[in-house]
Amino acid sequence: MTQVQKNNPLHGLSLESIVTALEAYYGxxxxxxxxxxRCFQSDPSVKSSxxxxxxxPWAxxxxxxxxxKTRFI
Incomplete structure (x- = not known):
């Protein structure tokens, strides 16, 4: 299992930190x-997202x- 996580660039990042970083970068x-x-288009917030x-899962x-792709990592 360690081998799989070693190759996962998102390992250790929370979904909240990902959404917050994207919102700060793009708006x-x-x-x-x-x-x-819709959660990004209509009355968006980190909590609703x-x-x-x-x-x-697809979203x-x-x-x-x-x-x-934005290469935050």
Whole structure:
């Protein structure tokens, strides 16, 4: 298991820190354009985004992919 996590660039990062970093970098408006999900477009907040992303694996994957493409790591 250690081997798998060693190669995972998101290991040790919380979803909250990922969403917060993306929001700080892009802002909600641009984030809502890049990933078209309602929690980024209509009355966005970190709390509402986390609630949705934890329940929706495909949306969480898109957020994580954008985070990696933005090269915060």
């Amino acid at each position: 909600w408006e641009t984030l809502g354009q890049l990933i078209t999900i 986390l609630k949705f992303l934890r329940k929706t 969480r994957t898109k957020v994580e992919e954008l985070f990696l």
